[in-house]
Amino acid sequence: MTTIKTVCKLAGVSTATVSRTLKNPEQVTAKTKERVFKAIEQAGYRPNSLASSIKTGKSNALMVLVPNLVNPFFLKIIQGIEIAAQEQGYSVLLGDTQGDIKRENEYAAMVLSNRADGLIHLDHSFPFSKNDAYLAEQVAMVSVCERIKSEHDYPFIELDNHAATRAITNHLVGYGHSHFGVITGQIESRIYQDRLAGIRSVLSEEGIPLDDNMIVGGEYSIEFGQQGIRQLLAQNNPLTAVICFNDDIAIGAIHELKKHGLRVPQDISVVGFDNIKVSAFIDPPLTTIDQPTLEMGKKAVEVVMQQIKGIPMSRNRFILPYSLLERDSSGPVRLQN
Amino acid sequence: MTTIKTVCKLAGVSTATVSRTLKNPEQVTAKTKERVFKAIEQAGYRPNSLASSIKTGKSNALMVLVPNLVNPFFLKIIQGIEIAAQEQGYSVLLGDTQGDIKRENEYAAMVLSNRADGLIHLDHSFPFSKNDAYLAEQVAMVSVCERIKSEHDYPFIELDNHAATRAITNHLVGYGHSHFGVITGQIESRIYQDRLAGIRSVLSEEGIPLDDNMIVGGEYSIEFGQQGIRQLLAQNNPLTAVICFNDDIAIGAIHELKKHGLRVPQDISVVGFDNIKVSAFIDPPLTTIDQPTLEMGKKAVEVVMQQIKGIPMSRNRFILPYSLLERDSSGPVRLQN
């Protein structure tokens, strides 16, 4: 390994000068600088970033924890994170927790061992183990799309899920729907509560009932979308509109409805949430809520960087705007059902 | 920051003993160990992994370069990489190059500055800048799904693209198709050549012509799938089968064909490549080539780890098996066209 010393010898200067040439070039004579640069190139020298990190105590890396890497929605956020991090000279350490607490703990602990300076969490769990909880209190951390459950108030970035599902429910009610089914994601989360509350608030305002057994689901996956439809249809209640908690669920739902010979939206309207790329290209194109994923990622980096730099936070909740995309998977209710 | 010294004082031992307790516990008395562990817990001590890295010269991280994070196909591979890396105690640094050479160079250089011990590249370009090329010669590097263009023979992991497109072309020829269109991805790549060669070899064996202007495309995206169809239809040649170089392209193609009032597969058969998750759930479910993405990721880690550990490689090409998934987007040719 070629170190700073190799360069010293080649350039006939001290380590300090080489170091300065790289970090504070204005403190070095043009002539010396030139000699040093030449020596650096000749030696093929690369500063060992680990060694500098040890002094500063900063690794210049951000740990990102995802519950499921394969969800395209998260991807888009990660892309935003990655872009923003790169701009700040930070690199992104990726951890796919797969919902496994042990993995989550391991990854989170990387911040504790200085491998990363901050943590961006795309889940609602407190990612540290009990042993680490105390240490974690001072960790720069932010959650996106969820709120970390902890006494400590970690900042979070999300959209107004309540309002968003109100918008989409209103959209369906506007089409005359009054027989709803809901296919949710993971139940233990703030998102679940907010979204359901949004739906319920509109329906109760309109005097439309929503029976508990018309709320099914439990996971943000295509398979749960299919299964959800099966469960809903098995209830033998009238059903003309299905609200899905993400687009993957909606894709599974539409697929399953077609299998049962039902047409979307003529027989049943289906709406999603997230606006993943493919949603616009399935048949029929999906009515959904667009989340500003790229901005969410960028915001997350901004917030966690602010903590790392010790700049006091004026607030700890960042609510980004959503928008309702009306496409073809939702439409007027059939007159007779 | 609580360091090893804090623990020393608390436990009344030397730094060496603390270090040993953590790394080589068998060299320490049970009693001492106990005292040390207690002190560690009491102090809330976490070894600074940067500091150890500086000694060993290893960062225990792998850099992964992706041309486009949002492609679900890459995601699956990354997931495989992530799982395998975690098993080896390695963490994954993610770099989305977005096809930008400058970003690629920057990320690749992280291996040079010891932030990562090895590089996994999901693209065909040589990721280092000219300046770094010389240094890069000794870097542990492997490419997945592509072959890095360089004099140095870096190992690669891919499937037999030639054979795979032969299989899919044969599948279509078996259905009686003789009027083909092809929508490719990025043209400057080994994959492009191999896949096209596979198609051509079958067609020429069968005496079926493939006109150059029936080969369109240029990017692995839904949009290029749509655009590709438009271009193909504009040729006004008879067309009954479209081979797409990935599933995203196929999704765009099917979407566009429907817009033009054409039915898939009754009027035109469409096949994809990759088998991304959603392919099975679109309408019609896509006939495609399944790539063992998870295995590819795992294999990549295995190969790069072997280089890092300095174990000599017995070979540098790893060809994984593909399989043809016959779903509903392909079918018999219409009798009259």
Add this chain to the structure above:
DNA sequence: CTGTTAGCGCCTTCAT
């Protein structure tokens, strides 16, 4: 089995 000591590669006062 444990402590002492000398660095790892770099940065950073403190002199000069």
Add this chain to the structure above:
DNA sequence: ATGAAGGCGCTAACAG
């Protein structure tokens, strides 16, 4: 403007 020297937190010989 540059050099000498100490130290970041940890590990690994080498003693004891």
